[in-house]
Amino acid sequence: MSKEHTTTKDSQQSSIDLASALIKRGELVQARDLLSRRIINAPDDYKARLLLRESFLQPGTDSDHGTGEKSCPCCNNSFSFFLPGGPSFRPDACCPACESLERHRFLCLILERLLPATTADASMIHVAPEQSLSPILREKLNNRYFTIDRFADADIQCDLCLMPFGTDSIELFMANHVLEHVKDDRLAMREIRRILKPKGRALLQVPLDHTLSTTQEAPEGATHEDLLRLFGQDDHVRQYGTDFKDRLEQSGFTVREHTCFNTVTPKDIKTYGLHKDEIVWEAIKA
Numbered sequence: 001m002s003k004e005h006t007t008t009k010d011s012q013q014s015s016i017d018l019a020s021a022l023i024k025r026g027e028l029v030q031a032r033d034l035l036s037r038r039i040i041n042a043p044d045d046y047k048a049r050l051l052l053r054e055s056f057l058q059p060g061t062d063s064d065h066g067t068g069e070k071s072c073p074c075c076n077n078s079f080s081f082f083l084p085g086g087p088s089f090r091p092d093a094c095c096p097a098c099e100s101l102e103r104h105r106f107l108c109l110i111l112e113r114l115l116p117a118t119t120a121d122a123s124m125i126h127v128a129p130e131q132s133l134s135p136i137l138r139e140k141l142n143n144r145y146f147t148i149d150r151f152a153d154a155d156i157q158c159d160l161c162l163m164p165f166g167t168d169s170i171e172l173f174m175a176n177h178v179l180e181h182v183k184d185d186r187l188a189m190r191e192i193r194r195i196l197k198p199k200g201r202a203l204l205q206v207p208l209d210h211t212l213s214t215t216q217e218a219p220e221g222a223t224h225e226d227l228l229r230l231f232g233q234d235d236h237v238r239q240y241g242t243d244f245k246d247r248l249e250q251s252g253f254t255v256r257e258h259t260c261f262n263t264v265t266p267k268d269i270k271t272y273g274l275h276k277d278e279i280v281w282e283a284i285k286a
């Protein structure tokens with residue numbers, strides 16, 4: 001190993017050690033500043049990311065979260081900036097404390113408005129639960145909140161197209177960035193509609209290409225390499241276009257689109273670090 005490489009590694013380790021010591025002494029502003037600068041320069045520095053996240057779990061530090069220009073509705077912390085996030089580490093994307101991305105924060109704002117409107121004993125199903133949202137919902141809804149996933153850890157392991165819930169049994173359903181993975185998404189939409197109570201609603205998010213008017217399906221027999229080339233991810237089986245809403249309506253839902261334009265102010269977009277093209281579809285069982 002070259003001397004230069006060893007020195008860089010040593011200095012990286014020493015700044016982690018320094019940040020750890022600062023956190024232990026309660027000097028959180030300095031520790032967070034040091035760690036944030038490291039992460040901006042090297043977004044894949046997961047050691048620094050973990051330590052920064054831990055700094056927000058320190059007890060008795062509520063008023064010590066930076067300048068407060070940015071704020072996360074998922075964890076209620078505020079910061080001077082968001083960190084790079086997502087697969088390509090896009091700037092201003094990720095909450096330093098709870099790792100929420102733009103779409104999670106937008107959804108959290110929508111949920112804040114919609115949850116009080118549901119009945120006090122409403123049940124909710126959350127598919128492939130996001131860590132930045134699931135704990136909040138579990139705390140709010142307690143034993144009326146269930147997570148489901150086909151492969152990963154969840155309250156119930158099941159397929160979205162065949163769920164072990166009665167017809168007309170659930171008030172609220174949520175699946176974010178899930179349907180683009182499901183081979184027969186129309187079957188999944190019908191199954192979601194089946195389990196919802198009349199007037200029950202599904203909150204859905206999918207990656208959408210706003211320039212595409214017709215959803216593009218994977219060709220029969222497409223390999224993982226084909227999917228990666230076509231859709232940018234080897235486990236996506238389609239690219240949704242602006243006809244996503246039509247698909248929901250064809251599956252029997254009344255659909256309301258929540259966008260940054262009809263839901264939040266330009267100031268909110270800046271403060272909460274939202275993506276202006278983000279949409280949450282609220283599919284209501286008529």
Ligand SMILES: [Zn+2]
Pocket residue numbers: 072073074075076077095096097098099100
């Ligand atoms: Zn957060």
